[in-house]
Amino acid sequence: MTAPRTPVTPARSSAPHGTGADASEDSRVRRTGRQLIFSAYGALRAVKLYPVENAAVQKALADVAAHCKELIAAEGELELRMSGEFIFINQTRLRLDLDNFASFSHLLSLFRAAGIGSVSVGEEIAAKDWLIFLSLLQAPSSDEASERLAVLTEKLDSAGVTAFTLAPPAEQGSGNKEKARERAKRTYAQSVAATRELMSSVRMGGSPNIKKMKRVVQGIVDQILNEETSLIGLTTIRDYDEYTFTHSVNVCIFSVALGKRLGLTKLQLYDLGMAALFHDIGKSRVPQSILNKSGGLTDEEWRLIASHPWLGVLALFQVRGAQDLPYRSMIVAHEHHMKRDLTGYPRPIRDRQLSMFSKIVAIADGFDAATSRRAYQTVPFTPAQVMLEMRDNPRRGMDPVIVKAFINLTGIYPVGTLVILDTFELGIVHAVNPLQEMLSRPVVRIVSDQQGNVVYPGTLVDLADRNADGVFLRTIIKTENPDRYGIRVGDYFV
Ligand SMILES: [Fe+2]
Ligand SMILES: [Fe+2]
Incomplete structure (x- = not known):
């Protein structure tokens, strides 16, 4: 279900404001932006399925780079920004509908897992840059959530990729x-x-x-x-x-x-x-x-x-x-x-x-x-x-x-719920997953080790995170009464 606040509107509807020229410019950005997301999603899958030399991989990566160049030529710059359930291309919000839902949400969850709030793309962008970036995005990360963005930036640097500037989500910047x-x-x-x-x-x-x-x-x-x-x-x-x-x-x-x-x-x-x-x-x-x-x-x-x-x-x-x-x-x-x-x-x-x-x-x-x-x-x-x-x-x-x-x-498991994970760890639900199809995969604070020893303050993990094979790293098995473990849930929120 989509909340009424965020109506799902097809891209062909006219822009709500601005002159006719603005409106057509707007829809051009939107169209190319969507093609960019589609092709990035296609490239992600191709990179996962085939060796790099494969023609499908090369074609997909070339498409992504071409769409970037087109947007930079039209707009003078290119920034992809994640905000809640939306992707913005510069100032334009891409519209979600049923046929792009999978690609949008997949990309959003990868960016979110990597701690990325926005990506600026430089004009020197090339297909091989996207290859490295997308491969790194898909690789499982064992780093702390708060470290992931820095680690990813470092890896891009050492691979010689300078076309991307990554930034954390606006409201979650350090401090x-x-x-x-x-x-x-x-x-x-x-x-x-x-x-x-x-x-x-x-x-x-x-x-x-x-x-x-x-x-x-x-x-x-x-x-x-x-x-x-x-x-x-x-x-x-x-x-x-x-x-x-x-x-x-x-x-x-x-x-x-x-x-x-x-x-x-x-x-x-x-x-x-x-x-x-x-x-x-x-x-x-x-x-x-x-x-x-x-x-x-x-x-x-x-x-x-x-x-x-x-x-x-x-x-x-x-x-x-x-x-x-x-x-x-x-x-x-x-x-x-x-x-x-x-x-x-x-x-x-x-x-x-x-x-x-x-x-x-x-x-x-x-x-x-x-x-x-x-x-x-x-x-x-x-x-x-x-x-x-x-x-x-x-x-x-x-x-x-x-x-x-x-x-x-609140999610199916509301904030504050004590859950048992398939890793035998205990977790306290910390924040709901904004993606509708991921309501059973909130962000959870792990509050015990695998033997059940309670720890404080514990670490945050995102249950939407997957390993390289696309398998979820952790899944909720059931909910539990915190009293049984001597846990005071409120202690983990102060
Ligand atoms: Fe009452
Ligand atoms: Fe009441």
């Missing part, structure tokens, strides 16, 4: 990634602190400051739009004592990331984030002793808990600056447990359609709640179990299309 993580940690900590303040203020009958919460949500939205991985990683911390606050922040993070996938605008994401952050505000009106009770609930206690949606609406009416609060926050507080078939609570009197925001928050909420350890749930489900349950059990009342988008966001 930037660390900074992004630091920023994410700060955003997360501030959000939890502000939510704690808000909830206790409501509990004490005070009127919390909405402006401050708006800033919190803006921080989360901006962070998700710039670099979503770090913030999603932090949702795995799930501090037992702070459950109520971290839960609200986690639901906000998941909802915003999901809203982004569904193509919402930045302003809509702000509103959605506010609604998500406030979805359980009604719980501040329920005695803590009931919220934290570990045994079964009496009917009366259950009635109180089940009243948190409408208590939430009341609380939202009473906050200072309620006029600044999107009306949708109240709807979400009211609807987030209703379920699609309206069998949840509160039971509406009339038939109704749940709002899009409520459906999004319900999924983020259901996922975070089920994977967290709480008073009445000492053994949480693994994230993968929860995901399948939400997808396959209609009684959960989740919107199947949004669940699908959520799976695309």
Whole structure:
């Protein structure tokens, strides 16, 4: 499935802006760019199958070099840049469709595995340069992921290939990634602190400051739009004592990331984030002793808990600056447990359609709640179990299309899942693979040796990496409960 944000459009559609001349120039770059990718893919396969002298290999390599030269002649320069699931030729984004999908994604995964974000091609480019570059790209690498780009550059140098200038992905340049993580940690900590303040203020009958919460949500939205991985990683911390606050922040993070996938605008994401952050505000009106009770609930206690949606609406009416609060926050507080078939609570009197925001928050909420350890749930489900349950059990009342988008966001093995690999190592899922057909091959942090001894902080590996024969180096066998190994997943994300 392709998220609506990134529509698949055939190349023949006209360019959205610019003069007619610009548009035709644009489509020329796009056409030649696609031919370049095709021929590079063809050359990769030819190099793998036949000896170098083979005519098919020579022809494929000559084609690649010719397309490069054509682009350089037309554009004055040639840079191939990988960004998410896309390949750019200079400033032009190549369009993906079904017949080029395999070549695009194969090339993208090779570049990604090598740590390459962009390749500038010089005008002296020749077929033999591509031969060396593609062979090196396909060779299995035992180097640390962070070293691969430097090693590859060195190998090209020593082979006398100077036509390529390789650079790391823009957001992952050395130091930037660390900074992004630091920023994410700060955003997360501030959000939890502000939510704690808000909830206790409501509990004490005070009127919390909405402006401050708006800033919190803006921080989360901006962070998700710039670099979503770090913030999603932090949702795995799930501090037992702070459950109520971290839960609200986690639901906000998941909802915003999901809203982004569904193509919402930045302003809509702000509103959605506010609604998500406030979805359980009604719980501040329920005695803590009931919220934290570990045994079964009496009917009366259950009635109180089940009243948190409408208590939430009341609380939202009473906050200072309620006029600044999107009306949708109240709807979400009211609807987030209703379920699609309206069998949840509160039971509406009339038939109704749940709002899009409520459906999004319900999924983020259901996922975070089920994977967290709480008073009445000492053994949480693994994230993968929860995901399948939400997808396959209609009684959960989740919107199947949004669940699908959520799976695309988090992968089949969501971030924070402990997995056992076919190498007998344990791994913690670190980041989802952006390629749709690779959802079962995330980036994983190896946290044990092959004997099962837990290590810290462990090393990152990409499960999409293959050896020279195209066989995957590591594959997930099953998911496991981290408690069995004494592992605290959150420790690996701070
Ligand atoms: Fe709730
Ligand atoms: Fe909740």
